Amino acid sequence: MATLKDVANAAGVSVSTVSIALKHDPRVKETTKRKILEIVDQLGYRPNGIARDLKMKSTQTMAVLLHDLGGPFYSELVTGVQDVALAYDYSPIISCSIGGKGVALKRLLLENRVDGAIILDPYIEESFIRRVASPSLPIVLLDRDIDLPYVYRVTSDHEGGAYEVVSHLIEKGYQRIAFVGGPQRSFDNQLRFNGYKKAMESQGKAVDSRLIFAGDFTEKSGYALGLSLGGSDKLPDAIFAANDEMAIGLLRALSELGLKIPQDIALAGFDDIRLSQYTVPKLTSVHQPMYELGIVATQILFRALNGDSKIEPVVLSTQLMIRDST
Amino acid sequence: MATLKDVANAAGVSVSTVSIALKHDPRVKETTKRKILEIVDQLGYRPNGIARDLKMKSTQTMAVLLHDLGGPFYSELVTGVQDVALAYDYSPIISCSIGGKGVALKRLLLENRVDGAIILDPYIEESFIRRVASPSLPIVLLDRDIDLPYVYRVTSDHEGGAYEVVSHLIEKGYQRIAFVGGPQRSFDNQLRFNGYKKAMESQGKAVDSRLIFAGDFTEKSGYALGLSLGGSDKLPDAIFAANDEMAIGLLRALSELGLKIPQDIALAGFDDIRLSQYTVPKLTSVHQPMYELGIVATQILFRALNGDSKIEPVVLSTQLMIRDST
DNA sequence: TCCCGTAATCGAATCGTTTCGATTGCGGGA
DNA sequence: TCCCGCAATCGAAACGATTCGATTACGGGA
Structure with a gap:
């Protein structure tokens, strides 16, 4: 691999001249520059970025x-x-x-x-x-x-987004709104939970710990929760899942159990992944910018x-x- | 940012000694190595990858x-x-x-x-x-x-995959199988078309140019094609789309036109994107490894x-x- | 006492750039 | 003729590592 030095030697000038010539520095004469460029071409010279990075x-x-x-x-x-x-x-x-x-x-x-x-x-x-x-x-x-x-x-604004979607559920008249969360240590998840909580409390609804469930942000965990939830006697009338993956898992499980969405139970997610527009029914969600x-x-x-x-x-x-x- | 030299000075040894000490080279005495490591820690020395890359x-x-x-x-x-x-x-x-x-x-x-x-x-x-x-x-x-x-x-094996899926359509009894391709210059697309062609010909079916359509691998182009195709009088009874995106667009258009899939028209894609498992009906496709x-x-x-x-x-x-x- | 082998460490060159402070040559003004 | 300034180019140091061939110190064998 040709270096600046090789070019300089072939052109009969110094390394420094070649270096500045390649930057089209006006200090080097037009004719020498042309000669240098010609040799650069001929030798297939390519600057070594590593060396430059080191120096720079x-x-x-x-x-x-x-x-x-x-x-x-x-x-x-x-x-x-x-x-x-x-x-x-x-x-x-x-x-x-x-x-x-x-x-x-x-x-x-x-x-x-x-x-x-x-x-x-x-x-x-x-x-x-x-x-x-x-x-x-x-x-x-x-x-x-x-x-x-x-x-x-x-x-x-995870918290704000969650607040908004839960408020929307409340507005629609849903009473018992469950929260299906992700991993506890996830920061997003905490914020989304806070939004849920604030929305509930702002409408005078207490947060009922029996309506709080924990998944791990995977569709699988949503599916599992959906199965157990759907089989229980005290089904909530709406679920806010902390992300779409889980919401989709829930959707699949609840549908398989014969529940109609949103008639029997409403469902909202978070993230607005592309899939959410293709599920049946299409999933309400929160879009992140x-x-x-x-x-x-x-x-x-x-x-x-x-x-x-x-x-x-x-x-x-x-x-x-x-x-x-x- | 501390360099090898700084470490060497602080430790009262030479740069080369520090360099090899850090690689746990047995040539350096245990006690000096310990001292060097201590100083490395103290100065927060971090090797400069750029310099190493240059040398190496x-x-x-x-x-x-x-x-x-x-x-x-x-x-x-x-x-x-x-x-x-x-x-x-x-x-x-x-x-x-x-x-x-x-x-x-x-x-x-x-x-x-x-x-x-x-x-x-x-x-x-x-x-x-x-x-x-x-x-x-x-x-x-x-x-x-x-x-x-x-x-x-x-x-x-784009060609083989296409061959297989088209053969599957033929086996299912579909007669007029259309091909919806992507950009002409796309290599994948060409191979998939070749597979389609070979499968048709191996069953004695001639490739009918009226059954060949060109999209651009986007859902949108599939949708547009689906609308015009569904409105035409000579609808094929099956479509092989050169990728799932287009297949999904086709699916959406055809459904909107009231056509039942696969009863009225069968549909297969290529790529096996995740969405394909969630469309209604679920999309037959070809999975790439x-x-x-x-x-x-x-x-x-x-x-x-x-x-x-x-x-x-x-x-x-x-x-x-x-x-x-x- | 001398020599030598070995363990431990050192010095200097090198990788391929960039850049700063010379140096050279030349023409013009006095 | 001399000097100055400018244009064009050069040389060398520097960036921070690696590595090879010294160099030093020391202990053991003869």
Whole structure:
């Protein structure tokens, strides 16, 4: 692989001249520049980004860390990130932590291979984030509530979205509204539960612990809960599931038990995954603004990279999608 | 940020000693090593991966280039890649070309920032691939048919899968089987059409050009075609759509027109996206072995990285998923 | 006492850039 | 003729690691 030196030798000029010539610096004479470009072409010279990064102490690269790629929104999120990053001449690279034992994480964040990171991954430990975040490696954390220096936060308004969907159920006249939650330690889940609670209480309804159930955000857990719920004697008349996956599991179980939705029981989810528009009946859900999330997170990252450390957490509002299941 | 040199100074030893001490090289005395580690801790020293990469001429990193993340299978594909890469102590990083104007591509492939790449992206130009592929940057190309040095190929058996699903339709007694294709230039689409054709011809059925329609792999195009098809007088009795998205669009249009599936018209897709199990009726489709594709592609990449240049293209077989729509 | 082998450590070159402060050559003004 | 300024180019240090071939110190054998 040809290097700057090779080009310089072949052109009979110095390395530094070649270096600036390639940037179209007006200091180098037009004729020498042409000769240099010709030789670059001839030798197939390509700049070595690694060497440049080392010298420059900047990679013009940012990481987007996801748990896996299966999620329905990652595509939108990444598009948002990309749109902003491009304007700053940065490239986002994506890494999934799942199954990777953190090797990739370490390589990217611990070893200076990126200038900043956006993290949407509840499984990356707080201690790790604390360790890597620094002025030269700011981090934007999505959907998590960790207050650390050089760590900035953006989330969707899970609580508000949940409040809105539960209020909608109440408005529709449903009385006994159950909450099917995800993992306790999930931050999203807690917020969604808070929204449920506030909506119930604002209408003078006490939260009945017999109407609170816990799944794990998978369709399977929703299905299992649906079966046991549907078989019990005191069926609620509406269910708010903390995500669509579980709602779909519930839907499947309840349908199999012969219950009509929304006549016998109403059902709402959260996330507005694509599938929700195709279930029968179509599922009422709460849409998260993933594209905007990507945009805002990236803008914040660049503000931080430019030395602005006084950045308040941002909460983006969600949108209630009313469909046939309520 | 502390460097090796800082650590060396603080410990009163040379840079080289620190360097090898950190690798637990037995040449350094236990006591010095302990002291060094202590100082590493104290100074918060972190190795600079960029510097190491430069010296080592290897990044232990490979790129996975996708067009976007929206696809249903990318998650599985990446999991396969990751499982193999991990064994070689490599980290995959993912990059989406969509909307990026190729900046990221150039940064990764042209400037030596990765050791190899797996590409599943019909929009990356052949000339670009030709330019970057080299012994020190082998490329595995998925679902494309480009024969170049240092470029290796793995695909699903699109043709075989299509053959199988069309044969299944024929077996079920359908007579006038239409083909709804994607973009002409798409390699997958061509192969799927070939499979359709072969299956028809092997049963003595001529391919009737009036039964061939072209969409663009989107649900929208399927929907539009469905509307015009359903309104026409000579409706086929079965449709094989070259992907599930279009099949779902067709399904929606035909249902809206009051046609019963599969009684009035049968419908089959390709890809087996998750949605296909949730449509009404559930969609017959062809499953691609994405996880295996990731595994195989990555294994090939490492063979190439180890100097094996005699690698034949690999074709992985698909699986017919018979559901209610046929 | 001398020599040598070994264990422990060191110094310097190297990877391929960028950049800053020289250096050279040339033409014009006095 | 001399000097100055400018245009064009050069040389060397630096970025932070790795590694190979010294170098040092020490203890044992003759």
